[in-house]
Amino acid sequence: MELTVIGAGPAYTDRRGAASSSYLVRSGDAALLLDLGQGAFANLAATLEPSGLTAVIVSHLHPDHFVDLVPLRHYLTWEFKPARRVRVVGPRCLGDRLDALNGQPNFAAVALDVEALVEGRQRVGPFEVEARLVAHTSESYAFRVTGSPELTRSRATSNGPMPGLVYSGDCGKAEDLLPLIHPGDTLLSEASFGAGPVAPGAQHITSGEAARIATTGHAARLLLTHVLSGYSRDAALASARAGFSGPVQLVTEGDRFEI
Numbered sequence: 554m555e556l557t558v559i560g561a562g563p564a565y566t567d568r569r570g571a572a573s574s575s576y577l578v579r580s581g582d583a584a585l586l587l588d589l590g591q592g593a594f595a596n597l598a599a600t601l602e603p604s605g606l607t608a609v610i611v612s613h614l615h616p617d618h619f620v621d622l623v624p625l626r627h628y629l630t631w632e633f634k635p636a637r638r639v640r641v642v643g644p645r646c647l648g649d650r651l652d653a654l655n656g657q658p659n660f661a662a663v664a665l666d667v668e669a670l671v672e673g674r675q676r677v678g679p680f681e682v683e684a685r686l687v688a689h690t691s692e693s694y695a696f697r698v699t700g701s702p703e704l705t706r707s708r709a710t711s712n713g714p715m716p717g718l719v720y721s722g723d724c725g726k727a728e729d730l731l732p733l734i735h736p737g738d739t740l741l742s743e744a745s746f747g748a749g750p751v752a753p754g755a756q757h758i759t760s761g762e763a764a765r766i767a768t769t770g771h772a773a774r775l776l777l778t779h780v781l782s783g784y785s786r787d788a789a790l791a792s793a794r795a796g797f798s799g800p801v802q803l804v805t806e807g808d809r810f811e812i
């Protein structure tokens with residue numbers, strides 16, 4: 554299973570060329586996209602044929618996590634006759650939000666098969682996706698993704714656990730991620746306010762909190778992302794490295810990782 558960072562940006566940034574949240578997980582020919590925030594469609598289309606996506610899963614309904622479903626919808630509609638379709642799984646009302654953006658009923662449904670996300674484990678193509686509600690908005694999810702057993706087993710120890718990718722989405726309480734983290738997993742965590750402090754009223758975790766939960770969950774690796782401009786990336790890394798003894802990286806667009 555391979556992770557490609559399509560967008561590592563936050564709600565706003567001054568980092569040139571940055572796109573907001575979007576992470577591509579591939580296993581064999583299957584491609585699962587986690588979130589599709591502003592500016593991410595271009596990076597996605599430069600990486601693979603978007604109509605070939607197995608599915609897009611949306612963590613929550615903040616625009617920096619889903620708004621580039623609009624260019625995906627336009628692309629599928631106007632590049633192909635008939636329009637191609639992509640499965641999209643997300644919080645309730647995602648389809649309504651997209652329709653409202655364009656002031657047009659059934660705007661999304663022209664090319665997107667939008668389904669409601671629920672907590673628990675589900676099969677998405679060859680992937681197993683476990684979704685868990687986390688503190689952030691009234692309906693925000695974090696995910697654990699594992700690849701097809703056949704492909705993933707080949708990389709695991711003979712009878713050891715299959716490594717997974719845990720993606721925090723946006724998360725206001727680090728402990729909410731713990732049930733998803735299995736020993737040996739990669740934790741891809743937001744750290745919107747870097748090393749902190751988190752702005753009053755904002756539901757996010759710091760890089761230090763991400764590190765603490767990675768340690769508690771015996772993660773193998775910590776990947777930090779979603780850091781706002783104005784918050785030191787070096788301080789975010791230093792704080793995480795102080796709290797987690799495994800490899801830590803602050804990811805950027807185009808980074809690839811074997812999970």
Ligand SMILES: [Zn+2]
Nearest residue numbers: 613615689723
């Ligand atoms: Zn958010």
